[in-house]
Amino acid sequence: MRRSTWTVVVTAAAATVLAGGAALASADDDPASPITGDALTHASEVxxxxxxxxxxxxxxxxxxxxxxxxxxxLADGHQVDVQLDEQFAVVATTADHEGSGDD
Structure with a gap:
């Protein structure tokens, strides 16, 4: 392969990798959608x-x-994440150590 063709191929591949990485990074920055309305009330109660x-x-x-x-x-300051399915059944409960200082 000629040097100029090889340079174009490598440059295009690098640009594709960088664009994909940027897309993944921005997807991680998307804010979560909060639960609203009656679903919020029901999920909170459960x-x-x-x-x-x-x-x-x-x-x-x-x-x-x-x-x-x-x-x-909780009253002691610890956080618990309660995972619910679409019918509001508890599928998991996990202690959330993020930012609690319990590392």
Whole structure:
């Protein structure tokens, strides 16, 4: 392959890789969609029942782990993520150590 053709091929490949990386980076920056309306009320009630109380401090529709995610802060300050399916059934409950200082 001629040097000028090789340079064009390598440059095009590099541009494609960079564009793909930029697209992935911007996708990670998309803000989560909060749960709203009656779904918020129902998801919050289920999550608080699951954790035995606390305060709902965040919600998300279309979470990577479930259809709904409800973040609950317990009285002791720890956070728990309650994962719910589309029918509001609890599918997982996990302690959220992000930012809690418990590393």
């Amino acid at each position: 999550a608080l029942r699951s954790t035995g109380g606390g305060t709902v401090t965040g919600t998300e529709v279309g979470d990577e782990d479930s259809y709904y995610e409800v973040e609950v802060t």
